[in-house]
Amino acid sequence: MSEQVKYLLDESKLPRAWYNVNADMPVPPAPVLHPGTMEPVTPDFLSVLFPMALIAQEVSAERYIEIPEPVRDIYRLWRPTPFYRARGLEKALDTPAHIYYKYEGVSPVGSHKPNTAVAQAYYNKISGTEALTTETGAGQWGSALAMACSFFDMALEVYMVKVSYEQKPYRRIMMESFGAEVFASPTERTEYGRALRAEHPDSPGSLGIAISEAVEAAATSGGRKKYSLGSVLNHVLLHQTVIGEETLLQLEMAGEYPDIVVGCTGGGSNFGGIAFSFLRENLLNGKQTRLIAAEPAASPSLTRGRYTFDYGDTARMAPVVKMHTLGHTFVPPGIHAGGLRYHGMSPQISALVDAGYIEARAVRQLQTFRDGLTFLRSEGIIPAPESTHAIAVAMDEARVCRESGEKKVIVFNLSGHGHFDMTAYDAYLKGRLQDYAYPQEEIEAAMRDLPQVAMAAD
Numbered sequence: 001m002s003e004q005v006k007y008l009l010d011e012s013k014l015p016r017a018w019y020n021v022n023a024d025m026p027v028p029p030a031p032v033l034h035p036g037t038m039e040p041v042t043p044d045f046l047s048v049l050f051p052m053a054l055i056a057q058e059v060s061a062e063r064y065i066e067i068p069e070p071v072r073d074i075y076r077l078w079r080p081t082p083f084y085r086a087r088g089l090e091k092a093l094d095t096p097a098h099i100y101y102k103y104e105g106v107s108p109v110g111s112h113k114p115n116t117a118v119a120q121a122y123y124n125k126i127s128g129t130e131a132l133t134t135e136t137g138a139g140q141w142g143s144a145l146a147m148a149c150s151f152f153d154m155a156l157e158v159y160m161v162k163v164s165y166e167q168k169p170y171r172r173i174m175m176e177s178f179g180a181e182v183f184a185s186p187t188e189r190t191e192y193g194r195a196l197r198a199e200h201p202d203s204p205g206s207l208g209i210a211i212s213e214a215v216e217a218a219a220t221s222g223g224r225k226k227y228s229l230g231s232v233l234n235h236v237l238l239h240q241t242v243i244g245e246e247t248l249l250q251l252e253m254a255g256e257y258p259d260i261v262v263g264c265t266g267g268g269s270n271f272g273g274i275a276f277s278f279l280r281e282n283l284l285n286g287k288q289t290r291l292i293a294a295e296p297a298a299s300p301s302l303t304r305g306r307y308t309f310d311y312g313d314t315a316r317m318a319p320v321v322k323m324h325t326l327g328h329t330f331v332p333p334g335i336h337a338g339g340l341r342y343h344g345m346s347p348q349i350s351a352l353v354d355a356g357y358i359e360a361r362a363v364r365q366l367q368t369f370r371d372g373l374t375f376l377r378s379e380g381i382i383p384a385p386e387s388t389h390a391i392a393v394a395m396d397e398a399r400v401c402r403e404s405g406e407k408k409v410i411v412f413n414l415s416g417h418g419h420f421d422m423t424a425y426d427a428y429l430k431g432r433l434q435d436y437a438y439p440q441e442e443i444e445a446a447m448r449d450l451p452q453v454a455m456a457a458d
Helices: 052-059 069-075 087-093 114-126 140-151 162-167 169-177 191-199 207-219 234-240 242-254 269-285 347-354 365-379 387-404 422-429 440-447
Strands: 017-019 064-066 083-085 098-103 131-136 155-161 181-185 225-227 260-264 290-296 306-311 320-325 359-363 409-414
Touching (some): 017 234, 087 098, 087 365, 114 140, 131 207, 140 155, 140 169, 155 169, 155 207, 169 181, 207 225, 260 269, 260 387, 359 365, 359 387, 365 422
Parallel strands (some): 098 409, 131 155, 131 225, 155 181
Antiparallel strands (some): 083 098, 306 320
């Protein structure tokens, strides 16, 4: 019996196209609305924030979109990424399940985020954009875009959620090392930031607030700056499908096919990256893989939010989309999975969860760290706190197999390493972390501030 652990693809197998799930969506997409008029947005409105090439990808129905060669050239620095059989974890769990993980932490900045950062920087560069603005939570996205802008000689402003800015100084230093400017959000640099700080001087910030500041900075720049984001929108998830396309090839090498695919979910980028290729196989080729989105119990948009139209940011400047939302006024607790602390969710993933094609599961913080340490001590990789949500769900499914005796194949996306998250592990090991479930009364209060959209009940 083979004891192979690593499944490595040659660079010649690097995918030449991203998979566009829009081509095969079993549910029709809801329109994206203007935040002021609540009418469908026009390309002219979106072009204030994005280059036309990315707007075209946002609405494209082509099944495959070619990856430009300059983007593939940079991908080759770390792609194809390795695929592992987690034999040590299987032994620790005493499970008959076969557990595999795709490891995106080998990228230069340690996460899956460069898959779209490089693409977005490229398309902005060739369209003449001088600088980009963005938000970041835990700093993975900001680090990735800082690297990409450095490669393409573009300036970058990063609005980093204040609590993460304070928890993760090394992420900030990495961004600054690539040449980016990093600001703790809310800031005094934007009209919205100043107003919010006046009302809430001690605000810990949120991704929704940071998005508002980054959008304002781009929209008021006279066209010199564009806005870039690391999750939620269709073109972002499109670029991440390079993960799933590689994983399918690596499973062929292993001679197996998954019963279950798991990814952590904040805005949806790494989950869509690993899951959409398998959704395609379910829809077109009769496969029956269960796709499970793992989210924090402290920020449970899929499991406890409402599927309706909402603003993408706190200041109501970003487009309005139909998604699972906790309300755009949601300010999450300072949990350490900073990359998952967003009020909304990818419209594509939201529609698929609502229609039953994807499962969603919320995990409490203490379980994620406990299971993350079991993974570390079995496999030798310290996972990002965000990734531990996928690990926890994968381990739960493996425990079910132990009880039932079934030998299921479980695949999860290990979206990044935790080398810059050691203060979080230190807090867990010293007993300072607590579980937190977002109060129902807070969710209900936020729902009272949703935009009034005539089609929201459709």
